[in-house]
Amino acid sequence: MPARDGLRQQRLYAVPRRQVTAALSAPVTRRLVVTDAGHSPAPAPFEASRPAASRQTVVAICAAGSGWADIGGRHHRIGAGAALVVPAGTPHAYGGSPSSPWTVWWCHLRGSDVPELVEALGPPVVPVRHLDRAVALADEIVGRLARDDEGPARLVGVAGTxxxxxxxxxxxxxxxxxxxxxxxxxxxxxxxxxLDGTVRVPELAALVGVSPSHLTTLFRRATGGGVHAYQTTLRMERARLLLTTTEATVSEIARDVGYADPFHFSRQFRQLHAMSPTDYRRSANC
Structure with a gap:
């Protein structure tokens, strides 16, 4: 469920506390539960002050801009390509830099295995060598947490990610x-x-360390089209596979490949394949 709307493009989701309590007593999820997660693009305000600490461990990945954190009486700067890790029970405060607001993905964690994972990370500021991969996983956490139609299995999948x-x-x-x-x-x-996420060229360019115009040029040279055209190609490849190898409905396939509106998916599929998804499935199974 959305925690609050915030500014445009800001996404914040919180698992109902009764579900968190149940997950902490269930197999698999008792080891790791994501209780909250979100994405705050610059200049949306993402900050917190918890002088009384919290039962959750905080993990935040800064993809662009910069931020700061006060943890245990020490001040830290978090730049692009770094993760902030605040262990549960640690008083802290953090926020984005006023002069260079950060773009950040974050999640709150509980579970029996979290302290050991945090110890291995060596908080509080962790360099992220493969920023694009980390952001892809963090965005998947937010995207899966946003779904409200998967029942208890949702938290298992989110925990795995x-x-x-x-x-x-x-x-x-x-x-x-x-x-x-x-x-x-x-x-x-x-x-x-x-494939099921929303990709903005400036954010993707920042993740891989080039300008948006240069990234667009690289894609056009390699594929003949832009970033979104390449993403559409990948989505349609996945859709064709699902249509021919599964019994998933067109609506389910549309959601799996990133289309919230199945009618928009069907229109785009027909435009590229000269037939509807249903007709494509029928012809492939003849």
Whole structure:
């Protein structure tokens, strides 16, 4: 459920506390539960002050701009490409820089395995070597938490994504950068991993370290089209696969590949394939 509307494009979701309590006693999720998550693009205000601490561990990934945090009497600066990790029970305050507001993805965590994961991360400010991958996972957490039609399984899936995010941050600390992966390849990998997400070219460009115009040029040289055209190609490839290998409804497939409106999905599918999704499924199964 949305925690509050905030500014345009800001997304904040909170799991009802009765569901959190049940998840902390259930198999799998008792080890890790995401209780809240969100995305705050600059210049939306994302700040908090908890002098009495909190039962949740806070993980926030700064993708652009900068922020600050006061934790245990020490002041820290969080720049783009860094994660803020505040263990449960630690008094803290944090916020975006007034001169360079941050774009940040965040989640609150509880569960029996969280203290061990946090210890391995070595808080409070953690460098994020593969920022595009971390943001893709954080955005997936927010996107899955926003769904209200998956029942208890939603929290299991969100926990799995959060586990992957934390373990990737841990692994990143001991890994060397991969010179073989350029900004185009990293951007393509991000798009492939977030077919159901909303991608804005300026944010994607910032994640891979180039300007929006340069990223667009890279895509046009490699694919003949722009970023969104490439994303549409990936979405339609996935849609065709689901139509021919599953019994999912057209509405379910539309949502899986990032279309909130199944009618818009069907129109775009027909425009590219000269037939509706239902007719494509029928012809493929003949």
């Amino acid at each position: 959060a586990w992957k995010l934390l373990t990737q941050l841990i692994a990143d600390r001991g890994s060397a950068p991969s010179p073989a992966e350029g900004p185009l390849e990293r951007a393509m990998d991000y798009l492939a991993s977030r």
